[in-house]
Amino acid sequence: MKENLPAIQRPAVLRLAVPVPLYQLFDYAPPPEFPADCACIGARFEIKFGRQTLIGICIETDPDEPHPEPKPAQRLLDVQPLLDAPALRLGQWLADYYHHPIGEVLPLLLPPMLRRAVTLDEAVPSRTVRAYRRTRLDAAQQEALAAELKRSPKKRAALEHLDQGPQTRLELLEQGFSSPTLNALLKLSAIEAFETELADPPAGARTPAPSAAVTAAPLILNAQQEQAVSAITARLGTFQPFLLDGVTGSGKTEVYLRVIEALLGRAGQALVLIPEIALTPQTQARFQARFTATACLHSQVADRERLRIWQGCRDGSISVLIGTRSAALLPFAQLGLIIVDEEHDASYTQLDGLRYSARDLAVKRAADSGVPLVLGSATPALESIRNADAGRYQRLELNERAGGARFPEMQLLDIRGQRLHDGLSPPLLREIRAHLDSGAQVLIFINRRGYAPSLICSRCGTVLECPACERPLTYHRRRGEQRGSLQCHHCGRQQPEPERCPACTHPNLTPVGIGTQRSELALRERFPDVTVHRIDRDTARSKQRLEAQFAAINRGQPAILVGTQILAKGHHFPHVTLVALLNADAGLTAPDFRAGERTAQLITQVAGRAGRAERPGQVTIQTLQPEQPLLRALIQAGYRGFARSELERREAAGLPPYAAMLLLRAEAAQAADAEGLLRWLLRQVRNRLHGTELLGPVPAPQPKLANRYRFQLLGLHPNRGPLHALARELLATLSSDAARPHLRRVRWSIDIDPYDSL
């Protein structure tokens, strides 16, 4: 890509990135109205593309007239390019690394409002508002006014206020001055009205205070926190990744806050990435209590606010941006630090479109900007552990819980041959009772929402399945309902609970297995003296309601919390002393190569909710496989011990992080079409594998989803270079004319460093 051309002449051709799934740029002539000095690299043009009107972003120009001359663009949207050189470089890198069309990448670097055909000025309308100021009066007027003011303290106060300078009408009304007062002053000619422009304030500047002001008292750091803070602050201004490996509750957030404080002391912006579910008002408040000029970006932020955030980051008025995955794509005027909290979290991976990892992108951006990067977690991704082992990341450990809380004790509870009561074994029931009786709270983790993971005919044994996915339907039934519903957790399909078995018409359909709804009912019945809070995706649809629930829990009365992974993520439950996991270990042996890692992270994070305050915590894991080696490693040696043995296993198997991986997925309504494309593709590239291993085609671990059959090819090589070469071969082949007949009924996508193979 060429940089901004220094001396600007009218280009003959604009090479535009257009949001279509094609790996190419499109040539247009400049539009009829085109300023002579237009710096068009990075600017948006409205164009006709076939029958559509689209937005193209100029990334190259050519001064030479081509033949035939391309058709002109309709309109230039940006006099000032919206994407500057660093943003375009970032876009190009994303397109190259993830092998995604540049035309689909660049719009992601813009706020949604600017992906449409509006200029920046149109998107940010400046508002004209009415304001008042004092006037000069002649002697006669002054006399009349003085007499009037003697009788009206209200008018006097308003005038005194305006003596300090003009005020908008709204400001005056907010100060308590009324309309009649202002009108009377106008009549007396003591003040005059005028119109003034009021631009939307930048997102960060909502709280007017100096940018680095610290408003909440910081805690006294312990020695390891102190060490971490000074190691990181010492590297401000240089690229250095840190792995902040700190057990749950060890005070990682406090470390982030201190480092940001140090950064703001010398100017610079901080980008703090957090997992989607963890960006609660609680987290926000914690940052906002310390820093002004902070802003938050997450999935529920409206488009207008996204635009303000994009601008605030770009012009530097936001000093601290806290955001989920997509915040990693924002432009920053003066980036000084990136933090990725819970860096192992799955929500950093985008699962469709541009399949990027916000964590990996953060590393890239820190390197480009020459700033430190902090990856924090109690359960780091194996990739990050490996990078730390190899010396690419500097490891910082926090081994103690902050504030004197003790680490919970973990035990395996062998439930082979035990009679379970709604999923709970008798010893576990006794433990729950004992903890509640001591005045504490109990957390029960079940990795399933709904009432039961399946509904089965008790006569013929038929399992009710989703016809579109060929997977069991989850049975849902709310408290107090007679009949429930069946939901597919894969494609979202729903249907009422059937009255009879679809195979044999027998009326007796039985829920089998245990989900959070069923557990909630059973626990309410068994422990009627305490409150049972169910927390899963179904109850947590509203963030406000979830917060209210957390507030109730943290008031501290004995209670039972039953829920899914939502409970695992970063929440602080000071009164929970017992954490019980009913079926978490089942995931250890799932087909995906990362299943073990994910399960170990989940168990450790859930366990970390226990005993986070004065009272010691206990963790009980019910299991049917107490001898499972990964589980044993986790219990005996903790997550770090588990990670060591799992890394050995990955190395022996030649899997990430010891190999680079790509996945080429194909799906179609007919299995033969999807598989056929991949077979053909494999034949085409067989002699151009660049030393990589290309396995498949095989059905995806979830072979059918929403009526489409799914197949995949898996590419592996110890080094990235050859794997990217393979990716280019695959894409070139798929873009060739010969591919057309094979592509007709098939959707495909490529995934670099896939997070899972599902």
Ligand code: ADP
């Ligand atoms: P983590 O992010 O590592 O899970 P947090 O930062 O949430 O841990 O800290 C856990 C709890 O410990 C919080 O309530 C926090 O206020 C408290 N805490 C952190 N650092 C200290 C410290 N140095 N002294 C006392 N309490 C601390």
Ligand code: ZN
């Ligand atoms: Zn389905």
